[in-house]
Amino acid sequence: MLFKQLFEPESSTYTYLLHCSDTGTTALIDPVIETVDRDLAVLQELGLTLDYAVETHIHADHITGGRLLRDRTGCRLAGPAMDDLPCRDLGLREGEPLRVGHLEVNPLYTPGHTDTHHAYLLDNAGLKMLFSGDALLIEACGRTDFQSGDASTLYRSIHDKFFNLPDETLVYPCHDYEERCITTISQEKARNPRLGKGKSEAEFVAIMDGMDLPYPQKIDWALPGNEACGDCPDNMPDHKQRLCEADTQG
Numbered sequence: 390m391l392f393k394q395l396f397e398p399e400s401s402t403y404t405y406l407l408h409c410s411d412t413g414t415t416a417l418i419d420p421v422i423e424t425v426d427r428d429l430a431v432l433q434e435l436g437l438t439l440d441y442a443v444e445t446h447i448h449a450d451h452i453t454g455g456r457l458l459r460d461r462t463g464c465r466l467a468g469p470a471m472d473d474l475p476c477r478d479l480g481l482r483e484g485e486p487l488r489v490g491h492l493e494v495n496p497l498y499t500p501g502h503t504d505t506h507h508a509y510l511l512d513n514a515g516l517k518m519l520f521s522g523d524a525l526l527i528e529a530c531g532r533t534d535f536q537s538g539d540a541s542t543l544y545r546s547i548h549d550k551f552f553n554l555p556d557e558t559l560v561y562p563c564h565d566y567e568e569r570c571i572t573t574i575s576q577e578k579a580r581n582p583r584l585g586k587g588k589s590e591a592e593f594v595a596i597m598d599g600m601d602l603p604y605p606q607k608i609d610w611a612l613p614g615n616e617a618c619g620d621c622p623d624n625m626p627d628h629k630q631r632l633c634e635a636d637t638q639g
Contacts, residue, residue, distance in 0.1 A: 390492060390513055393431065394561065394570060397421040400451035400607075401566045404428065405520055407511070408437055409490025416441035416489045418509065418520050419563050420454035422619055422632045428454065429461060441489065443481070444468035445522030445563060446506040447615045449536055449608040452632075456619030466618055469496070471505035476618035481507060497550045499524045501543020502531030508550070517558040519574075525551055526562045527572040528581050533597050535605065536612070540597040544590045552578060 391408035405418040406428075415437045420428055432439055439462040442455040446469065455466045456476070467487060470480025479487075486493040487509075495510045502523045509520040523531030525547055533540040551560075556575035579585055583596050605611075610629075613622040621633035 391435070391437075392513075392518075395424065395428065395431065397424045397451070399423060401564045402448075402451055403561065403563055403565070403570075404454075405561060406431065407489050407492060407494070408435075409492045412490030413438065414440050414488075414490030414492075416443055416487075416494070417454075417458065418443045419445055419448075419522070420458055422452045422454045422457060422621075425454040425457045425461070425632075428458065432462075438462070439464040441465050441467050441479075441487070443487065443494070443509070444615075445508060445520065446503045447472060447536075447612065448523075449605050449611050449615075450564075451607065452611055452614040452621065452625075452629075453619040456617070457633075459618075469498075469505045469507045471498075472616075474616060474618060476620075483507070499543075499546040499550050500537075501533060501540070501546045502536075502538055504537035504539075504542075506531075506546075510554075517555060519551065519554065519558050519560045520563075521551065521560050522563045525560060525577060525584075527560075527565050527567075527569045528577070528585075530581070530583055532600075532602060532605075534600070534602060535608065540594040541590055543597075544584070544593045547584060 393406040395404040402421050404420050408415045420442050442458045442464050465478040467479040470482050481496045483496050483498040486495050497508045499506050499508045508522050511518045554574050558574040560572045610622050610625040
């Protein structure tokens with residue numbers, strides 16, 4: 390397997406490249422529209438063809454690069470079937486692995502940040518790799534105060550689906566805002582200030598309810614853009630519209 394972690398600094402978003410060396414099949418998890426050219430350059434440099442662009446959820450802080458990647462490579466767009474987006478090619482469900490060549494990417498239904506959020510679990514030669522989306526971050530977790538979020542639901546998702554995994558499971562989140570790249574289940578159980586050291590559901594809910602976070606800056610145009618798999622909506626700022634205009638120009 391070939392694996393790369395790629396970073397988009399404006400939204401602090403990680404995109405993950407998974408490649409099956411046996412079959413040549415390749416997937417990108419959570420691509421960002423601002424870094425489509427970079428992703429294509431990485432693929433070209435490595436001599437890879439993109440087969441799937443996979444989403445963990447409908448993002449509120451950036452627009453996906455999925456549509457542009459499909460336009461330019463012919464890849465298939467995949468994400469939670471619960472989103473019911475006609476622009477996607479493949480709906481993913483827990484219990485039905487996405488096969489990236491010989492790699493089995495197992496969807497885990499993990500609502501709470503959004504009500505359709507899915508993480509993806511990969512067993513790489515006995516070492517589990519968890520792509521946790523926005524549900525579990527490094528010593529943090531996703532917000533629960535907008536977009537169908539619910540703190541109690543997120544607490545149960547993390548405890549039932551993540552904290553039952555082996556302690557050595559590597560956790561790759563969708564975001565980090567402090568230049569960190571990776572965590573483990575063991576570290577989050579011990580050090581996560583919202584969830585660690587056996588915090589109860591009531592304690593977690595109180596922490597999340599008391600955060601008083603600002604309204605997401607991009608949500609009003611990011612959500613409709615992502616519901617269209619990365620099409621730029623009319624209310625997108627002018628300096629961002631060029632990202633889609635560049636595609637129409639070839």
